[in-house]
Amino acid sequence: MNSDYRDSGLVFPPNFIVGSATAAYQVEGAARDGGRTESIWDTFSHTPGKTWNGDTGDVADDHYYRLESDLDLMAELGLDAYRFSISWPRFQPGGQGPINPEGVSFYSRLVDGLLSRGIRPIATLYHWDLPQELEDEGGWPERDTAMWFAEYAELAATALGDRVHTWTTLNEPWCSAYLGYGSASHAPGRTSDADALAAVHHLNLAHGMAVPRIREAATNSPQVSATLNFHVIRGEDAEAKRRIDALANRAFTSPMLLGRYDDDFIADTSEVTDWSFVHAGDLATIHQPLDFLGVNYYSTVTVKMWDGVSERAMNDGHKDMGGSAWPGSRNVEFLPQAGPYTAMNWNIAPDGLEDLLVDLSERFPDLPLMITENGAAFDDEVTDGRVHDADRVDYLNRHFTAAHRAMQRGVNLQGYLVWSLLDNFEWGYGYSKRFGIVRVDYDTQERIVKDSGLWVSEVAKNKATPALN
Numbered sequence: 144m145n146s147d148y149r150d151s152g153l154v155f156p157p158n159f160i161v162g163s164a165t166a167a168y169q170v171e172g173a174a175r176d177g178g179r180t181e182s183i184w185d186t187f188s189h190t191p192g193k194t195w196n197g198d199t200g201d202v203a204d205d206h207y208y209r210l211e212s213d214l215d216l217m218a219e220l221g222l223d224a225y226r227f228s229i230s231w232p233r234f235q236p237g238g239q240g241p242i243n244p245e246g247v248s249f250y251s252r253l254v255d256g257l258l259s260r261g262i263r264p265i266a267t268l269y270h271w272d273l274p275q276e277l278e279d280e281g282g283w284p285e286r287d288t289a290m291w292f293a294e295y296a297e298l299a300a301t302a303l304g305d306r307v308h309t310w311t312t313l314n315e316p317w318c319s320a321y322l323g324y325g326s327a328s329h330a331p332g333r334t335s336d337a338d339a340l341a342a343v344h345h346l347n348l349a350h351g352m353a354v355p356r357i358r359e360a361a362t363n364s365p366q367v368s369a370t371l372n373f374h375v376i377r378g379e380d381a382e383a384k385r386r387i388d389a390l391a392n393r394a395f396t397s398p399m400l401l402g403r404y405d406d407d408f409i410a411d412t413s414e415v416t417d418w419s420f421v422h423a424g425d426l427a428t429i430h431q432p433l434d435f436l437g438v439n440y441y442s443t444v445t446v447k448m449w450d451g452v453s454e455r456a457m458n459d460g461h462k463d464m465g466g467s468a469w470p471g472s473r474n475v476e477f478l479p480q481a482g483p484y485t486a487m488n489w490n491i492a493p494d495g496l497e498d499l500l501v502d503l504s505e506r507f508p509d510l511p512l513m514i515t516e517n518g519a520a521f522d523d524e525v526t527d528g529r530v531h532d533a534d535r536v537d538y539l540n541r542h543f544t545a546a547h548r549a550m551q552r553g554v555n556l557q558g559y560l561v562w563s564l565l566d567n568f569e570w571g572y573g574y575s576k577r578f579g580i581v582r583v584d585y586d587t588q589e590r591i592v593k594d595s596g597l598w599v600s601e602v603a604k605n606k607a608t609p610a611l612n
């Protein structure tokens with residue numbers, strides 16, 4: 144790469160959206176309140192040994208009860224947009240039947256509070272909190288789950304679609320399918336390669352069934368999208384790269400954006416499943432016009448083929464790679480990568496973001512992109528009531544620089560949402576990892592805007608990155 148991706152004073156277009164993101168189970172708390180029923184993450188996190196320290200989202204950031212002050216905080220930061228997720232079991236307890244007035248009221252107050260502060264609401268319908276009752280009936284490996292999701296999407300768009308303009312169906316279906324049903328590092332913690340692939344298809348189907356229902360129910364000419372986490376794959380071994388690209392990326396982009404499953408993906412997984420769960424017409428249903436694609440990016444992976452079942456791929460201490468997150472391709476090895484690293488041990492690679500954005504815009508030229516998540520966990524310290532998280536500021540500066548370069552190369556990038564507004568429940572890692580641009584003290588629930596929060600605030604207000612000092 145030609146330079147180190149640290150730049151300053153980069154100017155973004157005046158309508159470029161700079162904001163931040165969270166997800167319901169990671170911030171809301173109030174897990175048993177207001178008519179909410181359990182999700183698979185309640186069950187999973189309350190099962191001993193599943194999360195760090197046995198942490199759960201029972202209280203999290205108490206955001207459900209601190210809505211007004213958290214909204215004021217967002218206004219103070221001058222965010223253009225806030226991406227939140229709707230908790231399905233709070234909105235529609237059990238995932239079937241009537242909506243929950245108290246749940247609807249919470250999201251309604253959230254949306255109204257954002258709009259009155261001039262912040263654009265971006266609503267994600269599914270950020271991993273499947274109602275437990277639907278999991279009891281089989282979860283994502285079952286076709287019915289897609290049907291129930293489409294019902295829920297219509298109800299949500301009916302209730303909020305007069306005010307919410309921007310919708311995302313699914314967040315990172317890769318995680319829901321492979322980590323939830325393959326490697327078991329995420330809820331519901333099942334370990335079946337065949338189920339993981341059935342989940343891939345039914346998540347795709349859920350997306351495709353939901354898109355027209357949202358368009359019909361929302362009265363505000365909605366912008367509809369999906370958010371995918373992309374694997375930016377490095378290494379010299381073309382076969383290993385092809386396999387991981389098929390399983391991780393094209394498993395979702397090909398059906399959603401091109402209306403097909405790629406032959407190599409089907410062939411790679413044929414020892415695991417016969418794909419008989421794909422019915423006639425499904426791919427046409429999944430292939431819906433989208434207004435933009437949400438891109439989540441954190442780091443790269445480096446792979447090569449290994450003539451056996453890779454111990455590293457199965458169990459390298461990286462939870463995402465445990466068990467079988469790679470049905471049909473366990474013989475791909477994930478190699479250690481050059482640092483520097485974040486507190487997740489993910490390598491910091493802004494060039495991966497530039498490459499990803501350019502690659503997507505070349506493959507899907509008419510599809511605008513939005514970075515719906517990018518950010519980093521670091522071991523923050525509080526000194527005199529401040530958090531001087533220079534490492535996170537540097538990470539964000541480098542990644543905004545990468546995005547800026549991609550835009551100069553012609554990428555239609557509409558915005559950049561930093562993960563996350565608040566330190567929060569980091570899934571299997573519990574509260575041990577802090578991604579926030581605002582610190583949360585989990586004893587007092589006090590919020591402290593970190594230096595990175597001030598940095599994002601400046602970028603949002605000025606549409607330019609601040610000069611380096």
Ligand code: GBH
Pocket residue numbers: 166169314315318372374439441442443444463489490516562569570578
């Ligand atoms: C997102 O998941 C989630 O949407 C969000 O809820 C979560 O809090 C946030 O990111 C931080 O984890 O790990 O180097 O092999 C991201 C999960 C991280 C999974 C990157 C795939 C692949 C690269 N992804 N990982 S690496």
